[in-house]
Amino acid sequence: MIQVSHVSKIYNTGEVETVALDDVSFSIDKGEFVAIMGPSGSGKSTLMHILGALDTPTSGKYILDGQGVGSLNDDELAEIRNKKIGFVFQAFNLLPRTSALKNVMIPMMYDATPKEERIPLAEKYLKMVGLADRMDYTSSQLSGGQQQRVAIARALVLNPSIILADEPTGNIASAQAEEIMAIFQKLNKEGHTIIMITHEPDIAEHAKRIIHVKDGKIVKDGNGHRQRLII
């Protein structure tokens, strides 16, 4: 359901031309759990931005659920982000001084979900990630792992096509990091497509497929679980 063909992203800052992505092509089917790995500067962040409709390629095509995303305007990209993509960020990005429940409800504001459905839906997903008794807590009252779980519930609330996680365990202690990965694996078993950016092999191993990126190119694309990196 995702097709990336010959996508390049080139930044022109004055005289210097930076090639962030160089003719990248791959596809991801529904229900996959993919990790995108690479060192910093490899282009993995750029690739994530394009997959998440936060940015558009300089050339090439990105097709999501049969729709070309690369040529959409700002409002249309916002629609895609709202309905088809569920973001999970490294820094959680919850609104401060706002309850977990209200945080989860944010995407529904821009989807015009009927008001009476919003709270029940948000409660359902918060329960799913195990935070039924923390719904009114604000981020300052939640641990890193708990905040990320709120973020996951927020990402799920409009039933997106893909969950896009950018270094989801980067700010979390290892014990809770395992809990987060367990949640992702459970979601994937239930049929969600998950794409995860990470630079940690231990985390990447939880995925079923690892795409390695270096210098803007894909250097390896294969199964997870004890995958050895060939540089």
Added chain:
Amino acid sequence: MGVNKLRTGLAMLGIIIGIGSVIALVSLGQSSQAAVTNQIESLGANLLTISPSSQRGEFIQGGAGSATTLTLEDAQAIASSPSVTDVSNVSPEYSRRAQVTAGGKNTNTSIIGVQAIYSTLHKVSVAEGQFISDGDDARQLKVAVLGPTVVQDLFGETNPVGATVRISGQSFRVIGVTVSKGGTGFGNADDVIYVPLSTAQKVLFGATSLSSISVQAKSSAVMTAAEDEVGYLLLDRHKISSPANADFSIFSQNDILNTASSVTGTFTALLSGIAAISLIVGGIGIMNIMLVTVTERTREIGLRKALGAKKKDIIAQFLIESIILTFVGGVLGMFVGILLSFVISKIISLPFTIAFGSILLAIGVSGAIGILFGWYPARKAANLQPIEALRYE
């Protein structure tokens, strides 16, 4: 927004002060206008004052002049002529200053010779005794009605009715005291003595003409018509063909009212203009705070955009915040303004009025300022790129 209450409050302060002062000024302006109108009309409403022409420029207590062109017959003609249809009352008057003594005291004051109709036309009422009657006038009686200031000067706190005063050496019996009217800019209406017209002319001062004729129009709508009718009648009686050569002048109370209105009106408009400038300053303060707020919430904006907010959603979010800020400031300013005009009107003894129109305008203006000065920050927020915004520290 409730985050930093102090900052929000300070931002609102400009709007509160601006709206408050506009409302207070407009209310006070209206009050003073009403007060001036009331003062002028307390001396009689819809009045035309006819003066002989050499006394042009002098008002009620005009000094001894050489003009003798107005006569009692003129006044009677105005009252009875079929060509004059818009006039209700006519009051012929003769006034002059004279030395007055009573007991051991003396004063120099205005003596006004009047007929009974004077009290109706000029809204003079008696506090003690009675006013000059037509009988007094017909018999040229030496009776006097004193104004409160004269009573104070000659009799102190004693009731002077029945006592004797000497006017220019002649004895008069006091038959009444008038109710105080308060001083206006047109001479102190309480510092007078009323005597019958015929007594003033024939017994006191040896005059055959009048110093003025006061004419009351039937309503303010027909004042101009009345002025024309009286003017033409007198020109005809005095056998003058061209109005430019008239030997009298007609002064309309409307003119003073209009001038007074426009003076207070201009003054109010000027002060309100200055207050409006403070509203602009307040709006700039709002824009400033909104810009700071946008910067502080850059990550939040980036997040919302990542979750699907479109530009118009972000603009709406911040514009609404800005409007709420100015609207609340406007409502608070309204209360401040009403309170202020109440306090000030008590201090300078003006009637307290609330100009509802200006309140609605002020509320509307405060909302408009929210839109106007909130627009730029809202647009700035909406144009943030989500990727950079999310990275913002």
